[in-house]
Amino acid sequence: MAVWRGWVDLPPRWNPWAPLDVRESPNPLTPFKLWRLRDNRELCEQALATSGLRYAAVPDSLPAPDCPIENSVRIQRGAVAFNGSFIATCPLAVAYALFERHGLQSAAQEIYGQPVVRIEHYGSFACRNIGQSNRRSQHARANALDIAGFRLRDGRRITVARDWKGSDRDARFLRLVRDAACRSFNTTLGPEYNRAHHDHFHLDMGLYRMCR
Template sequence: MPAPVAGRGWRRRLRREALALLGHAGPLVLVVAAAWHLPLPWNPFMPLDVRQPAGPLDRAKLRRLGDRPAACHAFLESAGQRFEPLPDRAVEAGCGWRDAVRVGGGPGLRWSPVPLTCHSAAALALWQHRVLQPQARAAFGQPVQRLEHFGSYACRDVAGTGRRSGHARARALDVAGVVLADGRRITVSSHWDGPPDAAAFLRALRDGACASVDQVLSPDHNAAHRDHLHLEQGGWRACR
């Protein structure tokens, strides 16, 4: 007779412990279950996808790629970026990089390959798909085939300061202009205050970049940016 009593007690304790565990994990289980029914842009468990409309979690998902090189490379591949991983360059005197890639374009788009942190390259890929090409087609009825730039990595300070630039950590790209499919060239230096269609297009590129890029600086910021758009990932936020 004692054995059955002990057995019933063990079952009761097991049930109590299972219910207690469910009480702690239940909300998480419900969140996970509900997430599978959310639209993809709103689903925190689904990876970032340039083919999906912009969503409120994109910036958080993009930031998460900065700590996950394999996931970041997978994202670049899914976005059709031409890239190759680079070995880390030891940071000395505030210059160098970690988890960088050499990237030279995307679908139907090319530029001179440059080193960028994968996180920065991912933000640039979002800008290409969601801003650059849609704005070019809307304004001119054709895509951009080449991006012109002044480079990315440079071991230097922000002009007029003693503070290292984002370029010193391969986090920034200075976009000088674009070449459309028909060969028309539009540059920040010549068209920021030029013909209305080109000027509006360049400002749309600047404004649209602010959705995924942390620091976007244009000629409206200061004279040092009179001929380019500074696109930098990481650090403080700015859209000027």
């Protein structure tokens, strides 16, 4: 209450009510700050402005029934390139930026001593349900991203399909990436979840937290 009312002055990274700065190392307040972006477009835009991503705003639209695109951007690239641009809700874009900066690249440096320069993904927006259920997927709102592989600076390519059970080094890298994703996204699903995810990591900012 004292911080919220302005009676106590704290550095922004330790102030729960200050906008999230993606450039700052994550701390125990980061999940709360990510949660606050959910229904606050202005606050999310402030966080996204610190992300270092190259992006363009996407107008709100309803491309198909029950599949609204709202508060979204088209991400063209970050510090890494993509096999193609993709649409993401603002909270998903911020979570991705945190993952890339503070998780993915740290894992690559630890295992290979070099950065990831390209990410291969299967896309984000798809107006569909979850598996055989009647519930809409987070993909139906562009609130999920499926990542399939990574390319290192020296040209080496690591894919979830081939390397999850591959060499010790590649498998360890992918598990570090999965763990890093779990810290940034609400849901992270990979090969250990089910066969539908044998070749990619599903990352989303839905209501439920799950790390599999």
